[in-house]
Amino acid sequence: MGQELSRRSASPPTPLWSSEALIDEPELVLELHREYIDAGAEVITLASYTATPERLARHGRSAAFESLQRAALDAAHGARDRAGRADVRIAGSLPPLVGSYRPDTTPLRGAALASYRRIVDCQAPGVDLFICETMASIAEAHAAATAALESGLPTWVALTVDDDRSGRLRSGESLVDARAVLEPLGIDALLLNCSTPEAMDAAWPELVDATVPIGAYANAFTSVAALEPGGSVDVLAARTDLGPEAYAERAARWLRDGATIVGGCCETTPAHVRALAALAS
Numbered sequence: 001m002g003q004e005l006s007r008r009s010a011s012p013p014t015p016l017w018s019s020e021a022l023i024d025e026p027e028l029v030l031e032l033h034r035e036y037i038d039a040g041a042e043v044i045t046l047a048s049y050t051a052t053p054e055r056l057a058r059h060g061r062s063a064a065f066e067s068l069q070r071a072a073l074d075a076a077h078g079a080r081d082r083a084g085r086a087d088v089r090i091a092g093s094l095p096p097l098v099g100s101y102r103p104d105t106t107p108l109r110g111a112a113l114a115s116y117r118r119i120v121d122c123q124a125p126g127v128d129l130f131i132c133e134t135m136a137s138i139a140e141a142h143a144a145a146t147a148a149l150e151s152g153l154p155t156w157v158a159l160t161v162d163d164d165r166s167g168r169l170r171s172g173e174s175l176v177d178a179r180a181v182l183e184p185l186g187i188d189a190l191l192l193n194c195s196t197p198e199a200m201d202a203a204w205p206e207l208v209d210a211t212v213p214i215g216a217y218a219n220a221f222t223s224v225a226a227l228e229p230g231g232s233v234d235v236l237a238a239r240t241d242l243g244p245e246a247y248a249e250r251a252a253r254w255l256r257d258g259a260t261i262v263g264g265c266c267e268t269t270p271a272h273v274r275a276l277a278a279l280a281s
Helices: 001-007 017-024 026-039 053-058 060-085 109-126 140-148 175-184 197-206 244-256 270-279
Strands: 043-045 089-094 129-135 153-161 189-193 214-218 261-264
Touching: 001 017, 001 026, 017 060, 017 261, 026 043, 026 060, 026 109, 026 270, 043 060, 043 129, 053 060, 053 109, 053 197, 060 089, 060 109, 060 261, 089 261, 109 129, 109 140, 129 140, 129 189, 140 153, 140 175, 153 175, 175 189, 175 197, 189 197, 189 261, 197 244, 244 261, 261 270
Parallel strands: 043 089, 089 129, 129 153, 153 189, 189 214, 214 261
Antiparallel strands: none
16 A cells, blocks of 8 residues: 555655555545455555554654544545445554664554554554554564454454565564464464565465464565665665566465465555455456
8 A cells, every 4th residue: 555655646755655645635545445455355454554653753743643543444444335345354554653674663662552552542443453564573563462452353463574584573583483472462363574575485484383374465675775764665666576477476375385364565556466366266
């Protein structure tokens, strides 16, 4: 959603790109959700990735927190209604609070848990599950999952692994250690997301014997190194070798190796989702 909103918006990217779209172009958000549904998506995620208390405070927009959460819910529900697909599930979004891929910026546990609880309180009445996504450290994932599980809704945790193909989280922690902390919490799925497909392949051996359903949704960035907290996504570039069919071939391997949930992250499009949906047909 994020990169497609940035690409299609009439305005230049900002550090609050998805939040700005919810305010200025809510119909764009709704219609993009619908495109993904029409392409075959069975789960759509609220477009509230940048609407965390910390990110909004950094840019002087704290007062917009509740209205942005409502706008994200309205867009997702409106898209599902227009598509006539009541079976599509809407996922609440629990993203990194300060910056993606940067576990060093995660607030201390008490502050992180308080912020995630605020997001959960706003989103829980209107979602079918929560995705704690792009979690770069065990502490970040634990705080987000704890808040999500308190809602009583199904909770998926998606971890981002280092693109150096070490198989480790971006914090340097092992996937084995992350599983030892997260699986006993009672999460409903453990995923890898917002890393290159190659990085996910390297981490996969540490995921396949998980006690919960597993899956993956990769990004198609050339590199995320240029993105700093408070920066905008226009500093990142897309790969040219991960079109819809090539991406679906990667996902087919994950499915053969035990995945039951696959999708697309940054720089994947409705066409990518259509290719993924064809795998199940």
